[in-house]
Amino acid sequence: MNHNHSHKSQQKIVNRLARIEGHVRAIKEMTKSDRDCPDILLQIAAVRKALDNTAKVILKEHLEHCVVKAVQEGKEQESIDTLHAALNHFIR
Numbered sequence: 001m002n003h004n005h006s007h008k009s010q011q012k013i014v015n016r017l018a019r020i021e022g023h024v025r026a027i028k029e030m031t032k033s034d035r036d037c038p039d040i041l042l043q044i045a046a047v048r049k050a051l052d053n054t055a056k057v058i059l060k061e062h063l064e065h066c067v068v069k070a071v072q073e074g075k076e077q078e079s080i081d082t083l084h085a086a087l088n089h090f091i092r
Contacts, residue, residue, distance in 0.1 A: 009061045016054045023047050055090065 027043045062083070070079030 009057070013054060013057055013061075016050065016057065020047055020050050020054065023050065 023043065024047055027040060027047065030040050030043065067076075067079050067083065070076055
C-alpha cells in the first residue's frame with residue numbers, strides 16, 4: 001500500500017525522531033560518564049514515552065489519511081490487515 005503523507009506531518013515526525021535520537025545519544029554519554037543508574041533509567045523512560053507519542057502521531061496520520069484513502073479506493077480489508085499486522089508488532 002502506497003503511503004503519501006503531507007509534508008507538515010512528515011516533518012513533524014522527522015523532527016520528533018531527531019530529538020529522540022539526540023536524547024539517546026545523551027543517555028549513552030551519561031552511561032559513559034558513569035552517571036547514577038536511576039538518572040539513566042529516568043532518561044530511558046523519557047525516550048520510551050517520546051517514542052510512544054511519536055507512534056501516536058503516526059497512527060493518527062495513518063487512520064486519518066491512509067485508511068480513509070483505502071476505504072475510498074475499496075481497499076479497506078487490505079488496509080485493516082496491514083494495520084492489524086503493524087499493531088501486533090507494536091503492541092506486545
